[in-house]
Amino acid sequence: MAQVTPESAMHITKVGNTLLGGAPEWNNVYGIGATVPASGIYRCTGCGDEITSNKDDKFPPQNRHQHVNQTVPVQWQLIVKTQTKA
Ligand SMILES: [Zn+2]
Structure with missing residues (x-):
């Protein structure tokens, strides 16, 4: 699970419910x-591992993230969105 300190938490903003649309990156895997x-x-969503990724890059290929049980799919879900100027 991603971690923050009391000091760094002040730089995190909780956004409203996005399930009804407007920001699909939060709702898709x-x-x-x-x-x-x-x-x-x-x-x-399959194993709880976390990665950092930059917009427009590619998520890790098959040989970089694997599950012991290969029937468990690798699906990445956004949990913290960084604020960038680009
Ligand atoms: Zn995984």
Whole structure:
């Protein structure tokens, strides 16, 4: 789980419910090699591992993130979106 200190938490903003649209990057999951929709921290829904990825890069290929049980899909979900000027 991503961690913050009391001091760094002041730089984190909780945004409203996005389930009804407007920011699809929060609601979708992304597979192996997909294009990263927004810079930030992503969590694998299959194993809980976390990665940081930059917008427009690719998510890790099959040989960089694998599950022991290969029937468990690798799906990346945005958990912390970074604020960048680009
Ligand atoms: Zn995983």
